Amino acid sequence: MMKIDMKLHKAAYTFIKIWSTNIENKKIFCSSFNDFIPKEWQLLLTSDGSLTRHINILRRKKVQIHIIINKRTVLEDTKCFSLDTVSETKREVWLMNGNQTLIFAQSYWLEPKQSLQFNSHKPIGQVLIDNEINVHREITHIYCGYCKIIESKFGNRGPLWGRSYLLYFNRTPTLIINEIFSPYLVKDIQFFNHKTHA
Structure with missing residues (x-):
């Protein structure tokens, strides 16, 4: 069983992974995609578009x-990203829409100078859109x-689904992002699909 240590207001808490798949291993990922990942989660977890934009559209x-x-x-544990130990800028945030918390996001800037151009009070996806910055996203x-803390913040019991990915600027791995999603996001997608096909 794997775990990621996180901190919230100086109180350590832990996200316990009960299942994980490495997308870089195509054979393992293809065999586990339909068997283990619920259909309602597949689109959200594998989307390489702007999640911020999608939420803005769904929620208005x-x-x-x-x-x-x-x-x-x-950041020492970078083996899963094929990177050496690096000095970086770490940020942890709740992404919210109105009074509802939808995502826990953890980001590591591998190139601290790049982080200076980003407004720390905006979602990274929104900054990319506003400044028309082109990046390559590699879900890993x-x-x-x-x-328990994330479940309480979302107002939903687990298990919770999440993903990790790299963002490349000018072909250079610059940003590692871990995201954990509220089940309400899937309900929004299901409602939107039902509405468009009604």
Whole structure:
């Protein structure tokens, strides 16, 4: 069983992974995609578009963030991203729409200078859209698990689904992002699909 240690207001808490798949291993990923990932989650977890834009369209409200942590640190466990140990800027946020918390996001800037051009009070996806910045997104892992604090914040019991990916700027791996999603996002997609096909 794998785990990611996270911090919230100086109180350590842990997201426990009960299942994880490595997308870089195409054979393993293809065999596990339909067997383990629920159909209603497949589109959201594998989308390489702007999640911020999708939520804005579905909810007709702009996504806002509540910052938990924003600091310079050292990221040691980068083996799953084929990277060496690096010094980077870490940020943890809740992405919110109105009063509802929809996503927990954890980001690591591998190139701290790049982070300076980003407004820390906006979602990264929104900054990319506003400034027309072209990036390449490489999803590396999809997983599900439990975390009492995140479940409480979402107002839903686990298991919760999440993913990890790299963002490339000018072909250079610049940003690692981990995202854990509220089940309400899937309900929004299902409602939208039902409405468009009615």
